[in-house]
Amino acid sequence: MSRQMDHANLFDDARSRLEDVFQALDVHDDVIERLMQPSLALQVSVSVRMDDGRLRVFPGWRVQYDTTLGPAKGGIRFHPDVDQLEVTTLSFWMAVKCAVVDLPYGGGKGGVKVDPKQLSRLELERLARGYIRAIADVMGPRRDIPAPDVNTNATVMGWMADEYDHLVRGKEPAAITGKPPALGGSLGRVAATGRGALHVLDQWAKREQRKPEDTTLAIQGFGNAAYHFARLAHERGYRIVALSDSGGAIYSEEGLDPEPIMQQKTKNQRLHDLVYCDESVCIAEDAEHLDRDDLLTLDVDVLVLAALEDQIHEDNVDQVKAKALLEIANGPVTSKGEAALAERDIPVLPDVLANTGGVIVSYYEWVQNRTGERWSEETVNERLAERLEAQGRLVLERAEKEGISYRQAAYRQGIERIAHGILQRGNCQDSE
Numbered sequence: 001m002s003r004q005m006d007h008a009n010l011f012d013d014a015r016s017r018l019e020d021v022f023q024a025l026d027v028h029d030d031v032i033e034r035l036m037q038p039s040l041a042l043q044v045s046v047s048v049r050m051d052d053g054r055l056r057v058f059p060g061w062r063v064q065y066d067t068t069l070g071p072a073k074g075g076i077r078f079h080p081d082v083d084q085l086e087v088t089t090l091s092f093w094m095a096v097k098c099a100v101v102d103l104p105y106g107g108g109k110g111g112v113k114v115d116p117k118q119l120s121r122l123e124l125e126r127l128a129r130g131y132i133r134a135i136a137d138v139m140g141p142r143r144d145i146p147a148p149d150v151n152t153n154a155t156v157m158g159w160m161a162d163e164y165d166h167l168v169r170g171k172e173p174a175a176i177t178g179k180p181p182a183l184g185g186s187l188g189r190v191a192a193t194g195r196g197a198l199h200v201l202d203q204w205a206k207r208e209q210r211k212p213e214d215t216t217l218a219i220q221g222f223g224n225a226a227y228h229f230a231r232l233a234h235e236r237g238y239r240i241v242a243l244s245d246s247g248g249a250i251y252s253e254e255g256l257d258p259e260p261i262m263q264q265k266t267k268n269q270r271l272h273d274l275v276y277c278d279e280s281v282c283i284a285e286d287a288e289h290l291d292r293d294d295l296l297t298l299d300v301d302v303l304v305l306a307a308l309e310d311q312i313h314e315d316n317v318d319q320v321k322a323k324a325l326l327e328i329a330n331g332p333v334t335s336k337g338e339a340a341l342a343e344r345d346i347p348v349l350p351d352v353l354a355n356t357g358g359v360i361v362s363y364y365e366w367v368q369n370r371t372g373e374r375w376s377e378e379t380v381n382e383r384l385a386e387r388l389e390a391q392g393r394l395v396l397e398r399a400e401k402e403g404i405s406y407r408q409a410a411y412r413q414g415i416e417r418i419a420h421g422i423l424q425r426g427n428c429q430d431s432e
């Protein structure tokens with residue numbers, strides 16, 4: 001089922017969705033001209049002294065797609081497949097999603113082409129610090145604010161924030177979000193992406209009059225975002241019948257409890273091997289192995305995609321049996337894949353709404369850092385829920401009212417806001 005990802009296709013695919021919105025909204029030509037390419041793309045070489053004394057150089061990027069509505073915002077990915085086109089596409093999605101949930105941000109993203117599993121902890125720290133030195137001139141609390149993404153986490157953000165403080169000779173906690181709480185990180189950020197995705201699923205389920213206990217989930221990509229989503233969804237009563245990571249998948253008809261599974265996984269056990277029950281831990285009496293990509297074709301109510309881009313596409317979409325899809329990953333369903341799902345009336349809850357919990361709480365972290373406040377986790381979670389309730393309702397209602405997909409409704413909401421900002425900034429012919 002998997003195929004080699006082509007990032008040129010990924011960017012073209014992303015732009016084709018943008019062109020659809022331009023047509024539907026009849027936007028000003030100046031807006032189209034601005035949004036068809038990024039406003040800044042920086043390529044850097046990050047030199048790292050390895051533990052054995054050798055020097056290695058890793059290519060990296062920081063792309064700011066659009067900064068009309070505020071400073072660029074978006075995570076940093078460490079992955080062997082990263083390239084400029086992938087980072088550009090991810091920064092485009094950041095611009096759209098920040099506008100969809102009405103944050104005062106543009107879209108940015110960063111990445112380094114590296115396999116972090118091959119680095120020691122000290123090599124990883126040197127890489128993180130080197131990357132920040134390389135992009136320092138284009139970032140900052142009022143310009144571009146990085147955060148975690150695939151294979152980066154609060155620890156890595158802590159190293160990066162410390163490096164930035166050294167460079168600017170002062171404390172600038174608002175320059176990076178997703179930090180450890182001791183360095184000004186917001187409570188609730190670690191779980192925010194998963195928590196936000198669950199809000200969106202709940203909102204949709206309620207409109208469909210579907211109860212959590214009658215809803216089965218299969219979840220691809222049991223990493224940070226998916227773990228917190230799964231933990232909270234399990235608490236709410238959804239039945240998780242399958243989980244996968246890059247090494248394999250497990251399945252249980254009676255349902256999986258994500259907590260003990262993550263505990264075992266953090267002891268360096270492979271997800272694929274966790275199909276046992278003994279005195280110390282019971283994953284599920286009936287748990288069994290699945291090949292990794294077989295999870296995508298299970299007959300479940302909701303297929304949750306929380307790994308990487310390009311997972312459901314024209315070559316495998318016919319095998320999907322789920323009744324709905326939830327995108328926690330960025331870009332897991334291609335436009336051709338989605339068109340085929342639409343023909344079978346299978347809705348997709350799109351990334352640019354469903355995974356915004358992370359960036360929303362990153363925004364709350366930035367606000368706390370800039371005002372010197374510290375909010376309780378309860379306050380953070382309440383504000384996250386309020387924002388997603390309000391902005392999510394606008395998207396779901398618009399889709400129903402205009403007879404369009406949830407993604408089309410979300411894109412229209414986001415692009416209308418960006419387009420309005422572009423015209424309000426002036427420098428456009430006949431703009432009002």
Ligand SMILES: NC(=O)C1=CN([C@@H]2O[C@H](COP(=O)(O)OP(=O)(O)OC[C@H]3O[C@@H](n4cnc5c(N)ncnc54)[C@H](O)[C@@H]3O)[C@@H](O)[C@H]2O)C=CC1
Pocket residue numbers: 002148149150151152193220221222223224225226244245246247292306307308309328329330355356358359
């Ligand atoms: N961390 C965050 O706050 C946010 C993350 N996202 C997106 O969510 C997705 C996951 O991000 P994180 O959880 O942070 O990353 P992570 O690195 O913690 O987890 C990714 C997981 O996906 C698994 N994986 C990779 N390829 C796979 C495959 N083909 N099949 C099954 N599993 C596979 C990996 O083994 C890992 O368990 C990414 O697309 C990211 O851009 C979106 C919004 C915010």
Ligand SMILES: O=C(O)CCC(=O)C(=O)O
Pocket residue numbers: 073074075076145146147148149177178330355356358359360362
């Ligand atoms: O927290 C953030 O600023 C951005 C998170 C991110 O990279 C994403 O939403 O894809």
